[in-house]
Structure formats: C-alpha cells, structure tokens
Amino acid sequence: MPFTIHPINPTVDGTALAIATVMVSSRWSDIHWRNLFEPGTTENEAIHANAARVPWNLISYRDAKREQIVVDEATGEIVAYCRWVLPDSLVAAEVTGGATVWWEAQVKEVDEEQKKAYEVLRKGGLDEQGRIKYIRHDLLNDRSIPLEQEDTQIRDEQGEMLGESSWSAPATQ
Numbered sequence: 623m624p625f626t627i628h629p630i631n632p633t634v635d636g637t638a639l640a641i642a643t644v645m646v647s648s649r650w651s652d653i654h655w656r657n658l659f660e661p662g663t664t665e666n667e668a669i670h671a672n673a674a675r676v677p678w679n680l681i682s683y684r685d686a687k688r689e690q691i692v693v694d695e696a697t698g699e700i701v702a703y704c705r706w707v708l709p710d711s712l713v714a715a716e717v718t719g720g721a722t723v724w725w726e727a728q729v730k731e732v733d734e735e736q737k738k739a740y741e742v743l744r745k746g747g748l749d750e751q752g753r754i755k756y757i758r759h760d761l762l763n764d765r766s767i768p769l770e771q772e773d774t775q776i777r778d779e780q781g782e783m784l785g786e787s788s789w790s791a792p793a794t795q
Contacts, residue, residue, distance in 0.1 A: 651792070
C-alpha cells in the first residue's frame with residue numbers, strides 16, 4: 623500500500639468524518655482509553671461527536687498547530703492523522719511578523735462564513751454544559767491536570783519542544 627502525506631483542507635467534504643474515524647477507531651480497542659467515555663457510548667457515537675468538533679479544532683490556533691493526514695493512494699482513504707504543536711518561540715516569531723514555520727503543514731485558512739458554520743457544527747459534539755459529548759469528565763479531569771503539570775515541568779527543565787499527537791487506522795497499525 624503506497625501512502626502519501628497531505629496537508630489538511632477542512633472544506634473538503636468527508637475530511638472531518640474521516641479524521642474522526644481514524645482518531646476514535648485507532649484507540650477504541652484500548653480499554654483504558656475507552657473507559658474515558660460514558661458507559662454505553664458506542665464507537666459510532668464517539669466518532670460522530672468528534673466529527674462535529676474536528677473542523678473547528680482544525681482551524682483553531684493555526685499559528686501554533688501543524689496538522690497532516692496520510693492517505694492510502696490505492697483507496698483514497700485517510701488512514702492516519704497527525705498534529706504537532708510548535709514551541710512557543712516559533713509561534714511568537716510568526717505572530718510578530720517572522721516567517722511561517724512549516725507552512726505546508728498549517729491547515730488552510732477558511733473565510734468568516736465557514737468559521738461561523740464550523741462553530742455551529744462544533745456545538746453538535748458538545749453536551750448541554752458545553753463539554754465534549756460522551757466523555758466522563760471526572761476521569762478526564764483526573765488524568766488531564768496531572769499530565770499538563772508533567773508537561774509543564776518537562777518544558778521548564780528541558781526547554782521548548784515540539785508536541786505531537788498521532789492516530790492511525792487499526793488496519794495500518
């Protein structure tokens with residue numbers, strides 16, 4: 623299977639659902655990860671709630687994030703998604719007029735009308751309190767805060783670094 627890396631264009635139909643499918647299905651078999659969801663939540667529910675949030679998340683914080691997809695050239699299917707967070711010094715350089723760092727991995731900017739549409743769509747992936755739908759927030763808070771503190775300590779001790787998250791479809795793992 624030949625794979626190629628592509629920039630992300632959030633306006634292409636099907637992109638959000640394909641990314642959400644890869645993100646959720648890549649970890650759904652991991653009981654530790656799946657336990658972050660409310661009991662009874664199906665994989666399909668988690669995928670669709672995530673797909674509602676993906677377009678907004680892709681266009682948010684474009685100056686700090688770089689995101690790409692991996693496509694199976696034989697099928698045209700998105701089989702992996704990666705997100706990197708630039709170190710603060712590189713983001714600051716861009717914001718103050720410096721050159722855009724790794725511009726080819728920066729998600730395409732969309733117009734104001736599209737941004738508003740993505741914001742409305744995003745709400746479909748949130749619960750009545752504006753939190754991520756189907757997530758056990760008690761567990762998320764217990765896990766996230768210590769991890770964020772650990773990340774801060776590592777950055778304080780070792781300096782800036784590139785943050786990375788990646789997901790790949792189970793068939794390609």
